[in-house]
Amino acid sequence: MPAKKSKKKKKSTKTASNVLRFLRSERGQFLMGVCVIFIALFMFIGMISFFFTGAADQSKVANKYFLDLIIHKQDISNWTGVGGAFIAEALINKYCGVFSLVIPVFIGMIGVRLIGIKTISVIRAFILCSFILIWGSIFSSFILTKVFPDSHIIWGGSHGSILEQLLETALGGIGVSLIIILLLVVFVIITKQTSVGFFKNLFPGSNGIPKSDAINEDDFEDEEAEEDNEIIEKNSVLNKIFNWFRRKKKEEDVSEDNLEEDNLLPINNDLQRELSSPVYTPPAQNKPILNRQSRSIDVEDDFEVVIPQEEAYQEKRNIISPIRPILPREEREELTASDVEEMEDYDPTKDLSNFHFPSSDLLKVYDNTGKGVDMAEQKANKDKIINTLRNYGIEITSIKATVGPTITLYEIVPQAGVRISKIRNLEDDIALSLSALGIRIIAPMPGKGTIGIEVPNKDPQIVSMQSVIASKRFQECNYDLPVALGKTITNEIFMFDLCKMPHLLVAGATGQGKSVGLNAIITSLLYKKHPAEMKMVLVDPKMVEFNIYSTIEKHYLAKLPDAEKAIITDVSKVTQTLNSLTKEMDDRYELLMAASVRTIKEYNEKFRKRRLSPLKGHRFLPYIVVIIDEFGDLIMTAGKEIEMPIARIAQKARAVGMHMIIATQRPTTNIITGTIKANFPARMAFRVTSQIDSRTILDMSGANQLIGRGDMLFSQGSDLVRIQCAFVDTPEVEEITQYIGKQQGYANAFELPEFVGDGGGDDKTGSVDLSDKDPLFEEAARLIVVHQQGSTSLIQRKFSIGYNRAGRLMDQLEAAGIVGGTQGSKPREVLIMDEYSLEQKLSSI
Numbered sequence: 147m148p149a150k151k152s153k154k155k156k157k158s159t160k161t162a163s164n165v166l167r168f169l170r171s172e173r174g175q176f177l178m179g180v181c182v183i184f185i186a187l188f189m190f191i192g193m194i195s196f197f198f199t200g201a202a203d204q205s206k207v208a209n210k211y212f213l214d215l216i217i218h219k220q221d222i223s224n225w226t227g228v229g230g231a232f233i234a235e236a237l238i239n240k241y242c243g244v245f246s247l248v249i250p251v252f253i254g255m256i257g258v259r260l261i262g263i264k265t266i267s268v269i270r271a272f273i274l275c276s277f278i279l280i281w282g283s284i285f286s287s288f289i290l291t292k293v294f295p296d297s298h299i300i301w302g303g304s305h306g307s308i309l310e311q312l313l314e315t316a317l318g319g320i321g322v323s324l325i326i327i328l329l330l331v332v333f334v335i336i337t338k339q340t341s342v343g344f345f346k347n348l349f350p351g352s353n354g355i356p357k358s359d360a361i362n363e364d365d366f367e368d369e370e371a372e373e374d375n376e377i378i379e380k381n382s383v384l385n386k387i388f389n390w391f392r393r394k395k396k397e398e399d400v401s402e403d404n405l406e407e408d409n410l411l412p413i414n415n416d417l418q419r420e421l422s423s424p425v426y427t428p429p430a431q432n433k434p435i436l437n438r439q440s441r442s443i444d445v446e447d448d449f450e451v452v453i454p455q456e457e458a459y460q461e462k463r464n465i466i467s468p469i470r471p472i473l474p475r476e477e478r479e480e481l482t483a484s485d486v487e488e489m490e491d492y493d494p495t496k497d498l499s500n501f502h503f504p505s506s507d508l509l510k511v512y513d514n515t516g517k518g519v520d521m522a523e524q525k526a527n528k529d530k531i532i533n534t535l536r537n538y539g540i541e542i543t544s545i546k547a548t549v550g551p552t553i554t555l556y557e558i559v560p561q562a563g564v565r566i567s568k569i570r571n572l573e574d575d576i577a578l579s580l581s582a583l584g585i586r587i588i589a590p591m592p593g594k595g596t597i598g599i600e601v602p603n604k605d606p607q608i609v610s611m612q613s614v615i616a617s618k619r620f621q622e623c624n625y626d627l628p629v630a631l632g633k634t635i636t637n638e639i640f641m642f643d644l645c646k647m648p649h650l651l652v653a654g655a656t657g658q659g660k661s662v663g664l665n666a667i668i669t670s671l672l673y674k675k676h677p678a679e680m681k682m683v684l685v686d687p688k689m690v691e692f693n694i695y696s697t698i699e700k701h702y703l704a705k706l707p708d709a710e711k712a713i714i715t716d717v718s719k720v721t722q723t724l725n726s727l728t729k730e731m732d733d734r735y736e737l738l739m740a741a742s743v744r745t746i747k748e749y750n751e752k753f754r755k756r757r758l759s760p761l762k763g764h765r766f767l768p769y770i771v772v773i774i775d776e777f778g779d780l781i782m783t784a785g786k787e788i789e790m791p792i793a794r795i796a797q798k799a800r801a802v803g804m805h806m807i808i809a810t811q812r813p814t815t816n817i818i819t820g821t822i823k824a825n826f827p828a829r830m831a832f833r834v835t836s837q838i839d840s841r842t843i844l845d846m847s848g849a850n851q852l853i854g855r856g857d858m859l860f861s862q863g864s865d866l867v868r869i870q871c872a873f874v875d876t877p878e879v880e881e882i883t884q885y886i887g888k889q890q891g892y893a894n895a896f897e898l899p900e901f902v903g904d905g906g907g908d909d910k911t912g913s914v915d916l917s918d919k920d921p922l923f924e925e926a927a928r929l930i931v932v933h934q935q936g937s938t939s940l941i942q943r944k945f946s947i948g949y950n951r952a953g954r955l956m957d958q959l960e961a962a963g964i965v966g967g968t969q970g971s972k973p974r975e976v977l978i979m980d981e982y983s984l985e986q987k988l989s990s991i
């Protein structure tokens with residue numbers, strides 16, 4: 147019996163959680179949104195009808211119960227029947243009067259938010275509607291009742307009437323009028339930051355006047371007194387309104403040029419803010435460019451703050467749904483072609499045709515809502531920059547701020563005659579005055595004619611991987627190996643095609659965001675490339691960083707034929723793998739040559755068209771991305787043996803679709819050598835501790851001035867871009883890899899070719915000549931016996947020798963019977979138990 151009960155209980159909990167999940171899903175939310183909008187519409191129509199039909203219905207509806215009215219089938223004139231008449235009578239006459247119309251409007255807003263076509267702040271809307279409701283009821287009761295005394299409508303509702311009567315008794319008619327105006331002013335001042343300027347400007351003589359070229363308040367008052375009257379004239383309220391309409395028209399013209407309505411509405415609708423901004427046209431070269439995604443606020447006459455807007459999230463969500471997989475580009479192209487012959491092309495993804503790409507829902511959405519733009523902070527920073535520069539005798543003609551997720555860029559235009567180097571040298575002084583780390587001066591800003599000062603925001607935002615992956619740009623991009631890295635200072639998604647880089651060097655001190663950066667790169671590739679199109683070789687000497695990718699071994703990873711695991715953690719295996727990759731590279735070149743093509747793209751295209759026969763050894767070539775974390779560790783242990791194959795691959799592998807990403811936390815010249823640097827034109831620099839390190843990575847300083855936590859500089863040739871790296875946490879990556887891992891994969895990981903070195907490869911035990919022992923033979927034997935660990939990398943590390951020599955030593959130790967044979971990636975068995983037995987053994991050899 148109790149078992150039955152608990153089963154029943156379980157079932158009902160499951161149903162409830164299913165319902166909840168549905169309601170939380172996109173479909174559920176959309177459905178609820180539509181319902182809510184219909185309810186709002188019904189109420190609104192009912193209330194509008196009330197103005198025309200309310201008189202006829204009033205006697206039938208007033209003081210009755212809703213059910214009574216339905217049961218007794220009353221003849222109701224309201225367009226929405228008993229329901230509408232009842233709601234309208236209650237809301238308008240009983241409660242808050244005609245301004246109750248904002249109630250269905252508010253409900254409609256909630257519906258719109260649920261549907262997701264527009265992001266509306268519910269709290270803001272609630273406060274706004276509540277104020278309108280209360281203020282409106284008093285206002286209507288006081289004014290409209292006097293204007294239209296003989297009406298079936300109680301203009302301010304019972305609520306308004308009572309309040310208004312109380313106020314009128316206490317303060318008199320004039321007092322109530324003043325209270326109504328005061329409440330309105332208070333509300334506008336509280337809700338609109340720029341309203342103070344607007345109100346000030348209503349009074350002639352206020353200083354809402356555009357300033358002269360130089361921002362120098364003292365000079366300004368004395369010298370331009372004469373011009374003041376003229377300008378004040380220009381600033382009169384009528385002129386402002388006229389100008390506002392003129393500007394609005396201009397903006398509408400721009401908006402026809404595809405500017406998103408979403409982003410402009412807040413600007414256009416904001417009459418108060420526009421009115422408060424001065425009638426001041428900045429010099430042509432300083433004119434603010436209205437970014438497609440930007441919202442620009444004229445905080446003061448001379449200071450414009452641009453807040454680049456993100457693309458609407460919902461719009462992006464619709465692009466990838468968990469149900470509808472994103473087909474690989476090639477497949478999409480093929481499907482659109484109606485040509486039957488095209489359909490017969492070879493389809494590399496056919497083996498895993500049911501493969502579903504992960505959806506962006508698997509990634510976490512970080513709540514940055516509380517981290518809006520702090521106008522006070524922007525203004526204070528601006529003042530500090532101006533004052534610091536002024537202290538050193540530098541005047542500027544304009545200053546503009548662009549607020550990014552973690553950094554704000556202040557662009558200044560100095561007065562003619564100021565030496566740029568003078569400003570550049572003030573980096574430390576500005577940093578001191580702003581009491582902030584990570585100040586960077588870009589003088590001049592390339593192609594802009596301004597000088598940039600980057601200042602970290604007090605409350606930085608997290609750029610979620612979700613926002614980057616779900617962005618329209620990423621979803622619609624057709625790069626061969628698309629990598630979405632994060633967001634630039636102007637909130638734009640920063641993306642690049644790894645194929646074009648073609649190799650990438652990642653550096654940064656420990657804990658500054660390298661691993662997160664590598665995960666972001668891998669994640670973007672996983673979201674766009676089908677397992678048939680891309681394979682990865684992951685090298686992880688730290689052993690813990692790439693472990694999460696082991697679940698996708700049979701989908702995306704490549705490994706050596708005899709390797710147990712695809713993720714390489716053993717230093718000794720790295721040389722083998724890299725050599726194997728150089729072999730794969732050479733094999734691919736031979737295939738390309740046989741196919742008479744120059745690039746992997748042309749080759750694969752030919753293969754798809756079935757113009758290359760598999761019988762002649764041709765095969766579809768997936769891209770291979772080699773990612774090495776902590777490359778410094780490898781160079782320290784294996785030196786040239788690692789550097790050489792890396793350099794070879796970096797020099798040649800681009801055309802055959804092999805790309806490398808190497809990361810290091812030790813950006814010194816003995817790790818990032820000249821050979822490495824020459825072959826890795828694209829560099830990603832996270833924060834480093836010294837200017838020298840920054841120069842080693844980027845060939846210039848800057849990385850030492852970053853603020854960490856994913857703040858980075860990306861350089862490709864001479865261009866240097868500051869980016870906030872997208873944040874993807876380990877659990878998020880796990881979700882993705884598990885989603886992929888659960889799906890059908892290939893039988894094995896992608897097999898790399900076996901590499902047989904000059905000496906005949908690894909397995910040389912049979913030919914080992916113990917008469918020609920390595921000078922380190924005895925010491926190595928002691929080391930192995932003392933540690934009881936037959937590991938080649940141990941020998942490498944202890945004696946600082948390369949892998950080949952350590953491997954030879956190990957073979958000699960095996961031939962001497964000190965260690966056992968190879969056991970895949972595991973250390974060899976040590977056959978001698980103690981040092982005494984070893985000494986005996988050594989003397990007998």
Ligand SMILES: Nc1ncnc2c1ncn2[C@@H]1O[C@H](COP(=O)(O)OP(=O)(O)OP(=O)(O)O)[C@@H](O)[C@H]1O
Binds near residue numbers: 658660662811857873
């Ligand atoms: N893009 C980012 N946004 C926000 N926080 C970040 C970002 N990247 C890194 N962090 C923060 O910094 C911490 C360290 O990052 P990460 O592990 O990537 O550093 P690392 O450079 O790889 O360090 P190590 O070299 O020691 O492994 C993270 O746990 C996270 O809290």
